[in-house]
Amino acid sequence: MSNYDFKSIERKWQDRWEAEGLYRSKVDWAKPKHYALTMLPYPSGDFHIGHWYAMTPSDARARVMRMKGYNVLFPMGFDAFGLPAENAAVQRNVHPAKWTYENIERMRSQLRSMGAMFDWEREAVSCDPSYYQWTEWFFKKMYEHGIAYRDKAMVNWSETLQTVLANEQVIDGKDERTGQPVVQKLMEQWFFAITKYADELLEFEQLDWPEPIKTMQTNWIGRSEGAEVSFVTEHGDEIDVFTTRPDTLWGATFMVLAPEHPLVDSLTVEEHRQAVDDYRAIAAGRSELERMETEREKTGVFTGGYATNPVNQEQIPVWIADYVLLSYGTGAIMAVPAHDQRDFEFARQFGLEIVPVIHPSGAEAPSADAMEEAYVGPGRMINSGPIDGTETTEAKGRANPSIAATIDWLEQKDLGSEAINYRLRDWLISRQRYWGAPIPMVHRNDGGVEPVADDRLPVILPEDVEFEGRSPLATTPAFFETTDSHGRPARRETDTMDTFMCSSWYWFRYLSPHYGDGPFDPEEAAYWLPVDVYTGGAEHAVMHLLYARFFVKAMRDMGVFARAAELMKEHGREATGLFDEPFLVLRNQGQILGEERRGDRLVVSGRQQGNRVVATTVRVDEAAGPEGGMIVGELMRRTENLLQIKADTGLVTVEVPESASVEIPLVAGTNDVSQLRHHLDVERMSKSKGNTVNPDELVESYGADTVRTYLMFAFDWEKGGPWDSQGILGSYRFIQDVWKLGTARYESTADAETAAQASRALRRSVHRTVRKVDHDMVAFKWNTGIAALMKLRNTMNESLHAGMVSGEAWDEAVQTLLKLLAPIAPHVTEELWQGLGHAGSIHLESWPQWDPGLLVEETVTMVVQVNGKVRDRVDIPPDISEDDAIEAALAAERIQSWTEGKTVRKVIARPPKLVNIVVA
């Protein structure tokens, strides 16, 4: 038996698979297809353990599907446009393209070391002109169909990134990538009309997606039902408001506009102008972030203007306040202080009138003065003219009788209409950056815009440009000087597209990355589409995953799939519904967190100075007990030369001056403060915390097969959890054991009868394992699947040592174990498979099937309970009748003492598992 040499085995098979094209995927209508997709990485330069965690289980599942007889497509590529490349250009004076392609090259080899079955001939790189020409093509198509449009709007501007961002990319007023604040700016930008698809995007019926993702998308789209009503100002201008509670219109005692609302100017009377202007200036200067922080106290100013409440002709004052957002609804509200908590607070703050219009069920009629908060519960309408007495419930929209009655009344009187409002805004896709796909548009001298002619596509990014932190496109005449369709001088659009645009269609490019007549080859599309299973991180819930769904729906409506659908039908495949959604099944992996680490135990001498101790000596001693005059405890945190030590008396801050001596026995040479290890909690991995795990090093120490196995074994995949550097040893031992089992020379020493019985037991284990692993691998439950394989390993170890089973049973066990493990640990199983004398690859073998007949046992153990507690166990045949089971239970030896002298009240039998005897 040779030793398990993972290095040479893994290199050998990776080379051979590639040379033989083992993972090439070709259209074959005779076989069922399976398109497995995992989110494409950004080429940052290095894969971290999270990439392995996302990709290798997806690879394992794709491999299972292949062994199950599917023709599997499992491609890979790079989401290669983006800001880090430009930052590298500024900081290291290297062109973004060069930086990106060098990273890609390094990451390709890291991907190879995973041993994944990526079909490299289908690789797509989004920053390559052969790719982004189609990103441009999509933009132009969207423009022609009225989905892409240019508009002036308040947008999120990031000073740090020097670009605008989409709403989805701003979280709590901060850029989601860097956490830097954004400000609101009025700018003319390109948008995609994703809101046209809002209702369709709320449909998830045909999707097998995680509930939280569907919920997040639903919340993000934010559909609410209500009515739109116009209030008329003294100048005759209409202020449109959207409300979900039109039934409370009679209680609307004032209006509030967003400070940026266009009618503020004309509404404001002279004596209030200064206050209004001041307030607007403050609001404009606030970042979105600050605006949210000022949560509690309501602020605002009166414009001096009035508008007419259309239902009762009351003149009501119009205020401005920053709790009303221009970006939601119409940017103006009717305020109903009696029944809306925000309006209530505002009214109390500024002494505005409150008129209750709901009489709460089971309570006294409300008095405006006595109210302590807005009433939002059920009741009957009062003070509300035509709808007085109508019941109001907590239901939303027309399901609420009072709302339905009001909408009908409003529409009949032509005062308003039923309306649906969405929180979702159109997708802002312009970016004032260089490293992205150019927007293929031209600004004419006459102020109009037109798309670049087809024969002049793609617009290529100029290479010879300088990087200083802003996009060079706007300052490079060779790029922006162009002509329009009539040959007149014109200026090229210098903004590029959001990189989410590139990733909104990449899985189509994988189908035919070299195809020149369209974004994808319809022949390939007809066979492979749609994606059957998609895996990746949940952080893309309302960005990539929402954009991707929108993109496919827009593509469908623009006829991009027409030819593919035709071809599908020619091959007898029903195309209906297959081009409505990109990813039928979606699963999110969890996150691997950093490992908990104990800090060094320190013994410190020094003197107290103010609220800290200045150290003279610092010594690491894991065994140190309390010592007089010394500070002894675990190092919890270190910032430069300041240490936080958890001593018996509490946290102590210790300053370590240059002059102090630092002694770390385990670290040779002169020691200094930076070598001390501080405590780490379980938290997200990050370089700054020093708790990252480098997959390359793990592969170096244990081999890719072990790393893959461990990643799939140690966590519930959809949950993730803290890394455990000891735990990987268990997987390493498992792979080594498999190596030993696979290379063992087995000889049976038993007589025929013993062998038959032992073999039956082993085969039962084998076939049970097949059933378990088969189920778990398809269901993304790798941890329990591998646990089953480890259990089989244990059983086989026993069989090997006992030598009782027949040679045939042993061979079946070994081969089955290898096949079941092949998707998880592809190299070692391939090597062992070859060692067993097989000429072909184990990865071309078919997936094992279990024989139900072998699963049944001759006897099973039945639990006998008395009053619900297990008191004995009896061996019985699995097909025992209920009566026989009860008889066996009552006859069981140890049951007698528990039933003696008592009355059996009831017997519950669940043969062959359990009998419960109830006595009193």
Place this chain on the structure above:
RNA sequence: GCGGGCGUAGCCGAAUUGGCAUAGGCGCCAGACUUAGGAUCUGGUGGAGCGAAAGCUCUGUGUGGGUUCGAGUCCCACCGCCCGCACCA
């Protein structure tokens, strides 16, 4: 504040959907081999108690209650943690 999820051993985690709680792994303990062990192999390992031992009894899934012959699983209340949304009109 609203919505969703979770809580099982020293740790990561199982539990066929209401039927033997703790599979598998890590760690730990004991033993074997060894110059050595952070290698390998064998066995043990929720807690408490009884027993020379085989074993037996009690107890145990965040806390308290409920339904049930039977609850980690279902229901109610509470505590804690995580995630999403958050002045959304």
